[in-house]
Amino acid sequence: MYVLKFGGSSVASADNIRKVAEIVQASEASQVVVVVSALGGMTNELLALGTKAADGDENYKGHLDELRERHLNVVKSLLPITGQSSSLSMVMQHFNELEDIAESIFRLREFSLVTKDRILAFGETLSSKIIAAYFASLSLSYRWLDARNIILTNSKFTNAKVHMEPTMENISKTIAEFKEKIILVPGFIASNKKGQTTTLGRGGSDYTAALFAAAVNATRLEIWTDVSGMMTADPRWVSGAKIITHISFKEAMELSHFGAKVIYPPTIIPAMNAGIPILIKNTFEPEAAGTLIDNEPTTHELDQDIVTGISSMTEIALLSIEGSGMVGVPGTSKTLFETLAAAQINVILITQSSSEHSICVAVDVADVEAAKEALDISFQSEISSGKIEPIKIERSLSIVALVGDKMKSHPGISGKMFSVLGRNGINVRAIAQGSSEKNISAVISFEDVKKAINVLHEAFFEKVYKQLNLFIIGVGNVGSRLLAQLKQQREYLLHNLNIQLRIAGLANSRKMVFSDNGGVSLDHWESALQEGHKYDLHHFTQTVLEKNVRNAVVVDVTANAAVAGTYKKFLEKSIAVVACNKIACSSTYEDYMQLKTLSKAFNAPFFFETNVGAGLPVIGTLNDLLRSGDEVLKIQAVLSGTLNFVFNKYDATESFEQVVRTAQKDGYTEPDPRLDLGGTDVMRKILILARESGFELNMADIKNTPFLPASCFEGSVEDFYGQLKVHEQHFKKLYEDAAAQNRKLKYVATFEPGKASVGLEAVSPESDFYHLYGKDNIVLFYTKRYPDQPLVIKGAGAGADVTASGVFADLIKTVY
Incomplete structure (x- = not known):
């Protein structure tokens, strides 16, 4: 039957x-x-x-x-x-x-x-x-x-x-x-x-x-x-949820207790006691296999699938009883649970500190007031005497639970669970693990439950890919090339690195667009952005925070100070930041250190390789040296692809003004070329290298010897080009004086502990800088391991494609 x-x-x-x-x-x-x-x-x-x-x-x-x-x-x-x-x-x-x-x-x-x-x-x-x-x-x-x-x-x-x-x-x-x-x-x-x-x-x-x-x-x-059976997670929240084809009675009990509504716990008990298998089937897909629940050990397609399912229970509240008067005093727990039982209040989860100083129980949010009222009466004398603090209530909470028979024989599941939650900025309010080790439960904020289930499902079930949700701000020369590279490489990343890139948001100085369904199309992002909302940085920032998606990365491909000012908010929410923008890391030392500290405290990657050398591995190499115990003695560098391009191209046959215009047209300069030619951009770069070397330095500590006449810094960008024409003889003389000595003009940055400088130099053929062509950069690291013959990094240091590739590389690093 x-x-x-x-x-x-x-x-x-x-x-x-x-x-x-x-x-x-x-x-x-x-x-x-x-x-x-x-x-x-x-x-x-x-x-x-x-x-x-x-x-x-x-x-x-x-x-x-x-x-x-x-x-x-x-x-x-x-x-x-x-x-x-x-x-x-x-x-x-x-x-x-x-x-x-x-x-x-x-x-x-x-x-x-x-x-x-x-x-x-x-x-x-x-x-x-x-x-x-x-x-x-x-x-x-x-x-x-x-x-x-x-x-x-x-x-x-x-x-x-x-x-x-x-x-x-x-x-x-x-x-x-x-x-x-x-x-x-x-x-x-x-x-x-x-x-x-x-x-x-x-x-x-x-x-x-x-x-x-x-x-x-x-x-x-x-x-x-x-539905076609019990699933690894709620399919309304996790698009990749899978059918569990076979599950044990005890696993099903655990999952159903924590919100898996396909079957209710009381249903399982009579069948389990009688050893009667339960088959969950879909009325509308009767041919689907469904889920079989019985006493047999759970089998999985892959040995590493040691978690059977992830469940959640929303809208719960925590009741906390704390006080020194509880320590070593028997009967407190007895009174607590007898009181709740008498009030007909079901306890969902229990956790107690080893010092016996506090007991925390989770109840349905609808029962929390009645529970507190009953406990206030039961513990009235202890609260009045100060032995126990007033009962505390925390609302707007949820429980997420990992369930699986095989978890007890595999160490590290708890560590992986809480590591994944921590990396995504999900604070765990309370933890409980049954003695059978079939269930690990965590109490988290209700607003984080969807993200939590998704990141846990990705970590324990989705062997195919890890999804990165990108919020890109800035789609000019570099930003548009980055999007083109993402489009070109998306299949490679999916099939070779198991990374799925999703453009969750996109903005420029005029428009912004967000997408929840599959992301902004890399094939049609221009039209999607054009049809988006009017750009507002505050709104953009708040939307990123409110969406609260997993594995989020904010990518700043601007040179905007206001955008750089948002990094703190993102890092505090464990949202990774990849910055092409140099302003944040070259602001005050206190601000720089705060960003680095927030990155560590909230497990939020903060990468800015392209701040120095565009796509060259300058900062990464420096960090590797320091992490392996080396120490910086001196840094010498040509850090401006723009200035190197300009002085390599300028030979007094074409005007200096025309050469600079060509550099801007080809995307080698900042939007305002004076940031490059005035030395500000190079100052920022050497400052960042000094700080990454472990030294406290500010912009005011860097000596800048300008080669531009003061009038070039007055007025608009077009006024600047007008002044370049006016001062053509000045630039011609700089070139001719260097050429007469068989030297070349290079804009050199130097750092030694305690001091830094930038300025135009005429370098001799013996210099490492002499044979530096086009828009190339070069960095010489003199360290304790490389005291005489420096470690040299050389290559293209400007250009939209190479800069975009550096940003791309930083994006991939956020995964690992």
Whole structure:
């Protein structure tokens, strides 16, 4: 014998009921018990009906009419016209009775628990009788059985407890007497010893089915619903959630306790005790394998899949009891749990400090005030005397839980779990792990629960890729090349590095756009940005923070001080920052150190390789030297690709002004070329290298010997170019004086502990800088390991493509 239970979504309409009949007819068992719920959503509708009537809202009558009409329409759609009369009459009769009850509630303004159960029972009674009529129309061999006649409970209305021994005996004897192939039973409903209707609480229809399965020693219990089984995570929150094909009873208990609503914990217990397998199936995809729950150890496709599933419970609250008066004093925990039990408050999670100084319990947020009130009374004298502090409440919390039988034999699962949460800025408020080690639970903020489940699922289940959510601000020369490189390499990254890049947000100085569904298309980002909202930095920043997505990276490809000022906010939320913008790291030393400290404190990568040398590995190499114990003695460098390009190209045959214009046109200069030619950009770069070398330095400590006349810094950029024309003879003389000595002009930056300088120098052929062509940069690191012959890094130090490639490399580093 099989027991098949069909939930509300499975019997929500005439078409769905037809699918149910097909599934029942196709069952291979010689006899089946079919347990059905009310039409989808009907229990809530009936509850709302009674509430309206109790509130004196006359609209309850219209609501009643809508519910009556829904049931009548199902009958008309489901049954042939010749067979509708008796069923329509049955529906009308039940609704006449329901109307009388609702009117009584309206007149009395009272909706007691007894009456609530009486009203709710109409849902399952009506659906099961309509389905029975459909079975009759198909000439199926069936018997309708009123569960109230055989399931006996106490009188705790709306959540009645079953008297197991007489109930099991009733079911066993009754079913044994039936010869029909199908026994059709309304779920959820029962009765007490007075014959009053009771209900079995949340998941009551599942529980009804489990009771029948255990009583008749069924071969299998099938739970038919609208999903294809239990999943590794809630598919509404995790797009990559997978079906769990096989799971143990105990794992299923853990997952269902923490919010996996496919099946409820009470359902599992009777079947588990009787050793009856449970199969969860999809009414709308009956060919899908579903999830098998039994006593066999869980098997996985891959040995490393040691976590079976991730579950969550939203809207919980923490109650904390703390105080020195608890230490070494027996009975505190006893009083706590007895008080909560007496108040009929379920404790979801418990954690206690080893010093016995505090106990923390999680309860449903709806129960927290009642819990606090009860505990305040129980601990009144201890609180008054100061032995225990006033009970504390924390709301807006959730629980996420890892579940798996194999976790107990694999060390490091907890460490991986909390490391993943920490890297994504998810603060863990409380932790609990069962002695069986099948469950590791963490209490976190409600606003972080979706991100938490996604990062945990990615860490434990998604072997294919890790998703990086990029928020890119700045799509000029460098930014647009970066997007082109991301587009070009996206397949390579996915297949070779298991990284999926997703453009979650994009902005320039005029527009900004965000996308939750797959990200901004790398094929059409220009049009998407053009159609976006007006750019506002505050709004951009707040949106990034509010989206709270996993593995987020803010990419600053601007030279904007205001954008650099947002880094702190992102790092504090554990959002990685990749900066092409040099302003942040060359601001005050205090600000620079704060960013570095925040990066460490919140596990938020902060990379800015392109601040010096564009795509050259300058900062990375310096960091490697220091991490391996080396020490910087001196740095000499040509750090401006712009200035090197200009002085390599300028030979007095073409005007200096034209050469600089060419450099800007080719993307080698900052938007304002004076930042390059005036030395500010080089000062920033040598300052960053000095700081990364471990020295405290500020811009004011760097000596700058300018080669531009002072008038070049007055007015606009076009005024600047006008002054270059005016002072052409000055630039010509600089060139000719150097050429006369067989020297070349190079803009050199030098750092030694305690001092730094930048300025134009005429270098001889013996210099490492002499044979530096085009837009190349060169950096010479003199260290304790390289005191005489420096470590040299040389290559293109300007240009949109190489700079974009450096930003790209930093993005990849955030993954590791």
